[in-house]
Amino acid sequence: MFLLMYTTIENALKSRTGLHDVQLTDGGEHADLASTVAFTLAKERKQSPVIIAEELARELHGDPAFEHIQVTVKGPYINFLFGPSYVSRTLEEAVKPGYGSQPQRRERVVLEHTSANPNGPLHVGHIRNSILGDTLARCFRKAGYRLEVQYYVNDMGRQIAIVVWGFDHLDTGAMDGEKADHYVARIYIAANRELASDPGLVAEVDTLMQQVERSENATVRKFRSAVTQCLDGFHVTMGRLRVHHDRFVWESDFVRNGDTERFLSRLHRLPEYHEDGKVWLDLKAAGFEKEYVLRRTDGTTVYATRDLAYHMWKGKNFDRVIDVLGADHKLIGGQLQATMHLVGEKAPDIIYFEFVSLPEGAMSTRAGKFVSADELMDEVTKRAFAEVTVRRPELNEDTRKSIAVSVAIAAIRYDIVKISPEKSTIFNWKEALDFERQSGPYIQYAHARACSILEKAGEFSEAYDLKDPHGIALAKHIAKFPAIIEEVVQDLKPHLLATYARELADQFNAFYHYEPVLKSEGITRQSRLTLVTAAKNTLKESLESLGIDAISTM
């Protein structure tokens, strides 16, 4: 409903002013939408903006499209207020299951996220990537796109060679109950320590890497095995986090299937191509001073080469390519985009997120300095269980456990997604364990309250006659949900949904407090119950788009 109103007003103003751009602003407490075109026109018409605003408003009053939109003027501002029909139509839409879902679109989108090196467990930095990516994925699906989510497995890297070397020389077996990815990290950390103390051993790692590039079977098998163990651990972690990938794509496949060589051969005709022992591209024109090396003097390819082959493949199979990458990838991401442009292929849209560090400094798998996602989830779940037990002692243990799991994931996912990706953050246990604040559980709670009302209400027939301010404000906020999903997808900004969901819970709580539902009677009761249904539904859709369980009791 909101988008419809927006375009109605926008078009009316465009045709009357002759302006191409008549951006509407949020009306705040004054209105549902507002326009400041009067300022823009004041200069060219050499007229007071107040007079222009009044004139425009007069014209709009006679417009049949504005039958249900109240137009008022306050100084130079033209305010638009939506009437009862807007509210009732919103409710009719929002009570339907799947509210906010757009019809299926033709466009096929591939979204890559997480793609952490398989040399140790996912830590709190990696899951910022996972949560951003997974939330975006959920929004894309809701917006009707045909989406495939991919994890790019870096199975040829030096890190993996070090893990393999470690398994060859230092393996003492997994400890009791040790998760596979944590076990890999232990070997990786130990191997790095060995290599640091005896630099002569580095040559052995180099040999392993060359063998893999030549696809030597025995070594390839070792790499696969090490990587697979780690990925098995990742699956468990991401499953708990409700993060899903449709496909795992292995870097080495692009070497073995010849795509990497084919891509290199395509570059020969480019003026930017240079071959002087090594192969490199000159990307100065695109703003990159460094030589972009794609083949070493020893003939082997580098990470960037295989990544290009991977993106080439994605571009051929999908209409739109999106990557979620850490801010440390900004340079190589830019180089990759520039190169894809040069060869006339689809360049990915890249969303970058800044790092999560620890109070004592940057995280490092190699040095063993990190807080793993598993550890985080364990601790937060423990804390959530204690909390549920205090609040709902009458519930049985299994129910409390189940609520605690949902609450913990809500707290973690929301804490991460609510922050703009471009902000670097410092991980803080105290904050992670505290969900009695602007949080995922807060939104879940609003949903649970709505469920509780509906459960007690029993049967009722829908009605759309809202008279009181908090209910109307809530309905108007519900109306914006589809527009928010659209905005998240267009701008690749999942945190907009986090903000929206919190505001929705705010509105619901205010309504809950001031406008009793079950105690009201007649049409008011029916209308409020309809509103609660719509709110519950919108909260549920919002939560699920955020990857958070919409639980009915907590």
Place this chain on the structure above:
RNA sequence: GGGCUUGUGGCUUAGCUUGGACAUAGCGCCGGGCUUCUAACCCGGAUGUCGGGGGUUCGAAUCCCCCCAGGCCCGCCA
């Protein structure tokens, strides 16, 4: 040194792309509210040079320039 990026009350943070009506919320602080649909809630109050300086504009947190501070990147690593 160069590039990218962030800097908003004591702390965390929205808004910045597309400039407009008293800058968004949370935590913490002060004061209220559970015989009333789940108080993981609600209401009121105090707290702001929107990093600093200049500029553009009728109007700047938002655009431009300079400076300061933090983060990241600058490998024939991945």
